[in-house]
Amino acid sequence: MKRNSLTLAILMSCTGLASNAHADDTKLQAEVDALRAEVVELRGLVHELQSQRAPAQAASPVSGAALPNAPLPSAFAAANAVPAPAVSQPAATTAAGDAIPGTGGSGLALGANTSLWGYGQLDYNRPTKRISDTQADLTRAVIGFNHVFDENTRVYGELEWEHAVASSTDRGESEVEQLYVEHALAQNYGMRVGLTLVPLGLLNEHHEPGNFYGVERNFVEQAIIPSTWREGGVSMYGNTDWGFNWNVGIGTGPNLGAWDPAADEGRLSPLGSIHQELQLAKARDPSLYAAANWQGVPGLLLGGGVFTGKIGQGDAVLPVNRSRLILSEAHLRWQPGPFDFSALYTRGTISNTQDLNLQFLGQPTPVPKSFWGGYVQGAWRALEWGSDSSLSPFLRYEMFNTAAAYAAQPQGLGTAPLPTQRVWTLGANYYLNPNVVFKVDYQKFRYEDLVLGYGNRFDLGLGYQF
Amino acid sequence: MQSRWLIPVGAAVAAQAAFATQYLSVQQAQQEAFAGASEFRLVSAADAAARAAIGAPAGWAPQVFEARAGEKKLGWLIVDQVIGKSEAITYALALDAAGAVISLEVLDYRESHGSEVRMPAWRKQFVGKTAADAAALGREVKIISGATLSCRHLTEGVQRLLRWYEVALKAPA
Numbered sequence: 001m002k003r004n005s006l007t008l009a010i011l012m013s014c015t016g017l018a019s020n021a022h023a024d025d026t027k028l029q030a031e032v033d034a035l036r037a038e039v040v041e042l043r044g045l046v047h048e049l050q051s052q053r054a055p056a057q058a059a060s061p062v063s064g065a066a067l068p069n070a071p072l073p074s075a076f077a078a079a080n081a082v083p084a085p086a087v088s089q090p091a092a093t094t095a096a097g098d099a100i101p102g103t104g105g106s107g108l109a110l111g112a113n114t115s116l117w118g119y120g121q122l123d124y125n126r127p128t129k130r131i132s133d134t135q136a137d138l139t140r141a142v143i144g145f146n147h148v149f150d151e152n153t154r155v156y157g158e159l160e161w162e163h164a165v166a167s168s169t170d171r172g173e174s175e176v177e178q179l180y181v182e183h184a185l186a187q188n189y190g191m192r193v194g195l196t197l198v199p200l201g202l203l204n205e206h207h208e209p210g211n212f213y214g215v216e217r218n219f220v221e222q223a224i225i226p227s228t229w230r231e232g233g234v235s236m237y238g239n240t241d242w243g244f245n246w247n248v249g250i251g252t253g254p255n256l257g258a259w260d261p262a263a264d265e266g267r268l269s270p271l272g273s274i275h276q277e278l279q280l281a282k283a284r285d286p287s288l289y290a291a292a293n294w295q296g297v298p299g300l301l302l303g304g305g306v307f308t309g310k311i312g313q314g315d316a317v318l319p320v321n322r323s324r325l326i327l328s329e330a331h332l333r334w335q336p337g338p339f340d341f342s343a344l345y346t347r348g349t350i351s352n353t354q355d356l357n358l359q360f361l362g363q364p365t366p367v368p369k370s371f372w373g374g375y376v377q378g379a380w381r382a383l384e385w386g387s388d389s390s391l392s393p394f395l396r397y398e399m400f401n402t403a404a405a406y407a408a409q410p411q412g413l414g415t416a417p418l419p420t421q422r423v424w425t426l427g428a429n430y431y432l433n434p435n436v437v438f439k440v441d442y443q444k445f446r447y448e449d450l451v452l453g454y455g456n457r458f459d460l461g462l463g464y465q466f
Numbered sequence: 467m468q469s470r471w472l473i474p475v476g477a478a479v480a481a482q483a484a485f486a487t488q489y490l491s492v493q494q495a496q497q498e499a500f501a502g503a504s505e506f507r508l509v510s511a512a513d514a515a516a517r518a519a520i521g522a523p524a525g526w527a528p529q530v531f532e533a534r535a536g537e538k539k540l541g542w543l544i545v546d547q548v549i550g551k552s553e554a555i556t557y558a559l560a561l562d563a564a565g566a567v568i569s570l571e572v573l574d575y576r577e578s579h580g581s582e583v584r585m586p587a588w589r590k591q592f593v594g595k596t597a598a599d600a601a602a603l604g605r606e607v608k609i610i611s612g613a614t615l616s617c618r619h620l621t622e623g624v625q626r627l628l629r630w631y632e633v634a635l636k637a638p639a
Contacts, residue, residue: 299608
């Protein structure tokens with residue numbers, strides 16, 4: 001359209017010019033030359049405008065992904081006819097773009113710049129020796145949103161309900177799991193401010209049920225790295241063309257002053273029991289983290305990270321101010337063909353816990369000096385139906401200890417370190433499609449602990465994500 | 467397989483904001499794939515029979531360019547979109563005159579995670595593939611951990627375009 005108007009304008013100019021053709025040839029030639037130069041300039045401008053417009057169209061927000069078996073995902077907003085895309089000179093032959101409008105919303109778009117996503121997980125756990133403890137649970141239902149302010153800035157959030165019902169008399173929880181503003185500073189790096197996931201391990205940042213094998217998340221990345229672990233603060237991230245990704249941040253950390261020596265939670269997950277989740281978080285002592293991954297060879301992931309900070313948070317009562325947490329981890333994932341192998345090792349220490357533990361004498365759960373865990377896992381996409389459905393059996397072996405050592409304790413009055421737990425998990429993920437997964441597994445524990453929920457069990461699960 | 471992630475590409479929209487990293491413009495992708503081209507001729511993708519043959523979703527409107535050097539046909543550059551996890555990925559697939567992949571470029575990426583599909587090492591897996599390889603690509607292309615959906619859906623997008631070549635662009639034998 002624009003092009004046509006332009007041509008018309010040029011033709012009209014030419015007509016006007018022709019009417020003055022009585023002037024001498026030299027003058028005419030000069031005017032033709034001037035006009036020709038103008039046409040070239042205009043053509044350049046048109047191309048520039050087109051190349052500016054083409055990316056803008058390409059960047060138009062999409063109405064979201066489709067649910068399996070749902071109607072086709074929505075298109076861009078429904079106008080038609082792709083305008084002439086950016087082309088190099090000479091001008092392209094412009095065919096009419098498809099005049100087929102988009103198919104309308106799939107239910108995930110909230111206006112042009114906002115989209116919704118989500119995932120959920122339902123579990124059934126049947127302890128083989130204590131069948132009366134069999135439990136079914138809507139473990140989590142999550143709604144996430146992504147709202148774009150401009151080309152470089154957005155807000156990203158994840159809202160979660162755990163265990164179906166959250167109220168003062170129920171055991172469920174309602175929580176904001178992520179909420180941050182992200183600003184891209186350049187193509188390859190940017191920053192986030194708000195509540196973000198700590199980038200440690202294989203699972204914490206990718207915790208949707210379709211991303212892990214087994215009904216429950218592995219123990220190591222619950223007990224030692226307390227997935228889903230998030231902190232409030234500022235972080236920077238970036239990547240390179242050769243597959244190196246990095247993420248560093250400064251922000252809140254756990255609060256050792258909240259340690260409850262009478263409860264079992266500290267033995268289940270030392271950091272899980274004192275993480276603050278940006279809930280009126282005590283924030284005197286900032287923590288730092290840094291993580292890096294290399295994925296330069298397709299199918300291979302090597303990475304690791306460290307989280308450290310003083311975690312006393314200025315507690316006036318407890319002698320915790322010199323205590324420092326250091327949690328580090330390294331991981332590997334290798335996915336050759338239908339196979340999927342992964343391994344992870346993590347270890348944490350909390351310093352200067354001796355005086356604190358003296359105050360906890362006689363209580364069942366002192367603060368550990370060290371805790372660690374690791375696992376190896378192999379999975380095999382054994383069967384496939386079409387390109388969407390597949391069955392992947394897997395086997396995982398985990399070792400972990402949430403209280404491998406305590407600082408020196410008064411003789412005869414101390415608490416013994418915990419024995420190392422070892423868990424075998426054998427099971428399968430059946431992907432009805434890549435976003436809906438049915439899971440089954442059997443878990444065999446080295447030792448039982450009724451309080452911590454350790455004991456051989458059979459699990460069934462359903463997960464989805466969109 | 468077709469293909470819930472293969473979103474139809476629109477169409478003109480009023481200016482809208484979109485968090486997107488643009489790595490290449492369409493024009494840059496054209497130049498990189500066909501440095502010797504003198505012309506990029508926009509080809510209609512409206513052939514209903516061909517669309518039906520590949521199961522193209524309604525509203526699917528890739529931008530298909532025929533790259534030419536004078537009268538010589540060099541190949542095609544097709545700009546299309548798929549959904550990564552929940553946002554669109556704009557990509558350009560360059561095919562030579564025989565329909566083999568010259569390059570796959572990610573033009574725009576909008577997800578907070580998974581942009582590793584941009585890595586040359588990952589995209590290189592598609593080079594040389596033809597429509598005959600399309601079916602096997604889903605199994606052969608290695609997935610990047612943490613970018614599973616982006617990898618999978620982009621692979622499906624390439625499969626779709628290879629099939630499109632077969633039914634709509636390939637010169638009759």
